[in-house]
Amino acid sequence: MSNPVIKVENLSKKYILKHKNSEPYTALRDVISNKVKTIANSKSQILNPKSEEFWALNDVSFEIKQGDRVGIIGRNGAGKSTLLKILSRIVTPTKGRITIEGRVASLLEVGTGFHQELSGRENIFLNGSILGMNKNEIKKKFDEIVDFSGVEKFLDTPVKRYSSGMYVRLAFSIAAHLEPDILIVDEVLAVGDADFQKKCLGKMKDVSGQGRTVLFVSHNIAAVQNLCDKGIYLKQGKVQMIGNVEAVLSSYLKASSEIQQIDLADRKDRSGNGIIHFVSVEVKNENNIPMKSLQCGKFGKIRINFNRKNNMPLNNVHFAFGINDEYGQRIAQFNNEITNQLFSDLRVDTIDIIINKVPFRQGIYSFVLFATVNNEIADWIQDAGTFEVEAGDFYNTGKLPPDGQGNIFIEHSFQLIQP
Amino acid sequence: MSKHRIVIEPDTEDSNYWKDLWNFRGLFYFLAWRDILVRYKQTAIGVLWSLLRPVLTITVMAFIGWLFKSNIPGGVPRLVFVAAATLPWTFFSTSFSEASNSLIANSNLLTKVYFPRLIVPASTVIVCLVDFFISLVILIVLMIFCKFIPDIKILLLPLFLLLALVTSLGTGLYVASLNVKYRDFRYIVPFIVQFGLYASPIAFSSNDIYSNQSIPKILKIIYSLNPMVGVIDGFRWCVFGGNISMNLTGFIISIFISILFLGFGIWYFRRMEKSFADVI
Numbered sequence: 026m027s028n029p030v031i032k033v034e035n036l037s038k039k040y041i042l043k044h045k046n047s048e049p050y051t052a053l054r055d056v057i058s059n060k061v062k063t064i065a066n067s068k069s070q071i072l073n074p075k076s077e078e079f080w081a082l083n084d085v086s087f088e089i090k091q092g093d094r095v096g097i098i099g100r101n102g103a104g105k106s107t108l109l110k111i112l113s114r115i116v117t118p119t120k121g122r123i124t125i126e127g128r129v130a131s132l133l134e135v136g137t138g139f140h141q142e143l144s145g146r147e148n149i150f151l152n153g154s155i156l157g158m159n160k161n162e163i164k165k166k167f168d169e170i171v172d173f174s175g176v177e178k179f180l181d182t183p184v185k186r187y188s189s190g191m192y193v194r195l196a197f198s199i200a201a202h203l204e205p206d207i208l209i210v211d212e213v214l215a216v217g218d219a220d221f222q223k224k225c226l227g228k229m230k231d232v233s234g235q236g237r238t239v240l241f242v243s244h245n246i247a248a249v250q251n252l253c254d255k256g257i258y259l260k261q262g263k264v265q266m267i268g269n270v271e272a273v274l275s276s277y278l279k280a281s282s283e284i285q286q287i288d289l290a291d292r293k294d295r296s297g298n299g300i301i302h303f304v305s306v307e308v309k310n311e312n313n314i315p316m317k318s319l320q321c322g323k324f325g326k327i328r329i330n331f332n333r334k335n336n337m338p339l340n341n342v343h344f345a346f347g348i349n350d351e352y353g354q355r356i357a358q359f360n361n362e363i364t365n366q367l368f369s370d371l372r373v374d375t376i377d378i379i380i381n382k383v384p385f386r387q388g389i390y391s392f393v394l395f396a397t398v399n400n401e402i403a404d405w406i407q408d409a410g411t412f413e414v415e416a417g418d419f420y421n422t423g424k425l426p427p428d429g430q431g432n433i434f435i436e437h438s439f440q441l442i443q444p
Numbered sequence: 445m446s447k448h449r450i451v452i453e454p455d456t457e458d459s460n461y462w463k464d465l466w467n468f469r470g471l472f473y474f475l476a477w478r479d480i481l482v483r484y485k486q487t488a489i490g491v492l493w494s495l496l497r498p499v500l501t502i503t504v505m506a507f508i509g510w511l512f513k514s515n516i517p518g519g520v521p522r523l524v525f526v527a528a529a530t531l532p533w534t535f536f537s538t539s540f541s542e543a544s545n546s547l548i549a550n551s552n553l554l555t556k557v558y559f560p561r562l563i564v565p566a567s568t569v570i571v572c573l574v575d576f577f578i579s580l581v582i583l584i585v586l587m588i589f590c591k592f593i594p595d596i597k598i599l600l601l602p603l604f605l606l607l608a609l610v611t612s613l614g615t616g617l618y619v620a621s622l623n624v625k626y627r628d629f630r631y632i633v634p635f636i637v638q639f640g641l642y643a644s645p646i647a648f649s650s651n652d653i654y655s656n657q658s659i660p661k662i663l664k665i666i667y668s669l670n671p672m673v674g675v676i677d678g679f680r681w682c683v684f685g686g687n688i689s690m691n692l693t694g695f696i697i698s699i700f701i702s703i704l705f706l707g708f709g710i711w712y713f714r715r716m717e718k719s720f721a722d723v724i
Contacts, residue, residue: 040722110721114452114558117718123452137556140478142485147478154474155557183485206448 028126029088030207030238031112036121037262038082038107079296081107083262085121089255091206094230094239096253096270098246098277101353101393101407103259105242109133109211112240127206127238130157134211136196141185145176145195148184152199166202173228174198194221201228207238226252244353250274261294281408289394290332292406300339301396301403302332308412309377319383321417321434327359327378329394331404333371339398342368346378347393348385349408350432356390357433386425386432387416461714465560475550475567480574494575498582502530505647514648520684521590527583528683529646529676531576532604536612536672537637539572543616544633547624551724561717562710565620569613576605583683595685604678607702611671614705621716624724644672649680654691671705674698 082104089095097105110116112123113131138155139148149170153163171177174194176187184192210229229239230252243249249256249270256273258266260280266273290304308316309326319325327346333339346359359378361367394409395402419425419434426434450460484490506526509516516525543565547554550564587594623629645653653659653667667673674695 111452114450115555115721118452118454120454123450125450125452126448128448129450131557134552134556138553140482142482143478147481151474151478154471155553155559157557159470 028091030091030126031089031240032124033085033087033112034122036082036085036108036111036123037080037119038104038111038116039119040079040081042079080262082111082118085259085262085264087257087264087267089238089240091238092236093255094253095241095255095257096249096273097240097242097257097259098249098274099259099265100281102261104262105259106133106211108259109209109240109242113209125207128157129207129209130200130203130205131209132156132200132203132211133209135193135200139184139192139196142183144183145180145187148195149199152196156200156203157205158203162204170198170202173201173224190221197221197225201225201232204232205237207240208232209240211242212244222248246274246278289406289409292409295404295406297396297402297404298398299404300334300337300398300401301342302334303394303396303404303406303409304330304332304374306330306392306394306410306412318413318415319380319385320415321383321385321387322419322421323383323417325380325383327380327412329376329378331374331376331396333374339371340369341399342371342403343397344376345393345395347395349391349393351389353391356385382419382436383414383417384419384434385414386434387414388432389413455718461560465562468559468563471559472563472567472570475563476570476574479568479571483571491578494578495582498527498530498534498579501534501641501646502527502582502586505530509647512647515652516649517684521586521592524583524586524590524592525649525680525684526646527586528679529644531579531583532608532675532679533641533644533646533672534579535572535576535605536608536675537640538575539569539609539612540616540619541633541637542568542572543612544619544623544629546616547620547720547724548627548630554724555721561720562617562713565616565713566613569609569616572612573609594683597682597685599682601679601682604675604682607678607699608672608675610706611675611702614702614707614709617709617713618705621713621720624716624720640670640672643667643670645676650677650691650694654694668694668697669701671698671702674702 085104085108097108099105107116109131110133111118112125113129113133115131115133136148136152138152140151143151149167150160150163153166153170154160158166171180174191174197176191176195179187179191184195187195208229226248229241232239239252241249241253253270256266256268256270256277257264258273258277258280265280266276289306290302295303307328307330308319309328310316311324311326313326316325329344329346343362344360345362347355348357348359350356359380389411390413391408391411394404394406396404416425420436484493487493489496502523506522509526510522516522546565546568547561553559553564554561586592619629619633623633650667650673654664668691675698677691677695677698
């Protein structure tokens with residue numbers, strides 16, 4: 026029992042980031058034209074400004090023993106998904122070595138390979154085989170899967186006619202009935218309704234009770250706490266801490282609150298070419314008075330201060346301000362490209378985002394800052410900070426939807442249609 | 445402790461690859477089954493589509509051959525002569541183009557689960573093989589209609605079918621892996637298929653090429669480099685027996701090229717395979 030089932034030694038993964046390439050794939054013509062350029066100007070290959078190395082994982086080593094339930098935590102971009110993809114053998118590492126003893130099943134997405142045109146029954150067989158079950162295993166588990174999902178009435182209906190809830194239930198039920206030695210699960214529980222999530226967590230706990238090893242990534246701290254007994258805390262591609270899940274979680278939570286104490290201007294965990302350098306973010310009211318928090322239903326202003334490299338005027342400037350909820354799920358984005366306000370000849374260092382009526386429920390939200398200049402990433406900070414939203418009377422009725430009925434408010438009204 | 449042991453390292457030759465391929469044969473079967481099921485769902489005439497395309501091609505190619513008075517051996521009906529070439533050609537062209545696009549079409553699988561990627565193009569070729577067997581009905585019906593009795597050599601047909609399969613899989617694997625990185629191949633594939641329809645002996649017979657004195661020798665050699673020439677000549681030789689003389693040199697070249705394509709296709713595919721999920 027003391028032998029590790031997963032042994033990771035000095036694992037690293039490098040990605041080449043291409044900034045300027047707006048197309049998601051390489052086109053042959055680009056390769057040819059770049060080759061021609063390279064011949065014409067031999068310097069251009071050395072000074073290629075379009076690509077940049079990025080180490081998603083950097084010298085990661087750890088061991089996992091049989092029966093461990095390991096939660097992998099870390100902020101967005103810390104390398105959690107990359108680690109799972111390497112362990113699942115979807116991508117190959119750049120350096121290092123992993124030894125795994127046992128059958129691995131990974132669940133990086135709910136319903137991988139589901140085909141819209143096929144019926145629920147057909148998709149159970151298809152998805153089961155994609156996840157590594159053989160035909161007999163699927164047949165044996167078939168009734169159990171259908172039972173767990175609760176969609177037996179619609180088994181012969183194409184899944185394109187399923188509601189999204191039914192779809193997720195069916196998909197997860199298949200995955201929950203895998204019997205691997207090692208189960209790798211990425212943020213898949215974020216979907217589905219709360220009751221079904223609980224049922225899934227219970228099922229996964231059963232699985233690990235039978236001596237199986239579980240690796241679990243989630244932004245849902247409660248789910249990690251509930252399911253896992255060990256934790257691995259990744260930070261910028263490196264292992265920051267391994268150990269008891271409580272200890273790792275508290276260290277992670279402490280670090281997350283500490284990092285936001287650091288002045289935005291001095292943060293090192295940023296990427297981009299530095300033509301824009303974010304300095305600070307403030308919340309203001311309509312009279313430009315600094316506020317501690319935004320108020321739900323009221324006017325609000327988010328002021329972003331930044332530096333421009335050498336104070337140069339900038340062209341084609343695009344800002345994005347992404348808002349995440351407490352689980353790290355993106356809930357909204359402010360973006361001057363979608364508002365058709367790309368800035369040219371930008372000579373200022375301060376910009377305001379105007380929100381006429383703050384639509385968020387009370388709570389603490391974190392944000393991501395992002396800017397590009399001429400389609401190249403200029404500055405990008407994940408979890409750049411948090412802002413608070415105070416309770417407010419959004420609908421001017423003294424009432425709000427109950428908790429658990431959504432965190433975003435939309436103005437609306439009802440109308441009676443006379444027959 | 446379980447007997448499964450996986451070692452993940454960069455750039456090492458995976459010794460378990462072929463064993464894995466065997467272990468994932470269930471997935472291979474299910475992917476082919478999915479493609480067959482999906483193909484004719486919500487189509488009005490369903491399986492008839494596998495017949496319609498070759499029937500139209502046969503008609504057009506026979507007409508062109510007739511118009512240009514291409515030589516056909518005595519006693520062989522032109523429609524049967526053209527059909528014996530169109531069926532393997534259609535098999536090649538569909539499986540080559542579907543295999544070439546298969547990785548892109550299944551990109552959601554490639555980025556979410558592990559399995560030997562060879563399964564994807566290979567299973568699409570199998571689907572096309574099923575279509576081929578359905579379309580054999582056309583040849584049989586034409587033979588009955590034209591009261592043509594095939595030679596006993598028709599029993600060797602599977603050999604040439606295997607050659608067509610090897611050719612389409614080899615070229616398909618190569619183009620599929622290129623397609624992941626350079627999407628330009630999406631535009632090149634239909635062109636190759638269209639070009640091949642006229643460069644292969646469908647409307648005419650290979651004898652016309654080899655025995656024509658005004659065609660320079662170099663062009664004849666280039667012509668015989670097309671592996672489908674060997675496949676089609678072989679098909680005709682099986683069906684029409686003694687009426688067709690096989691060009692043995694050309695045929696050996698074809699076999700050689702087909703196997704070379706397959707070897708090179710597998711080698712290139714395996715080399716690129718590890719980066720598929722990164723670049724797709």
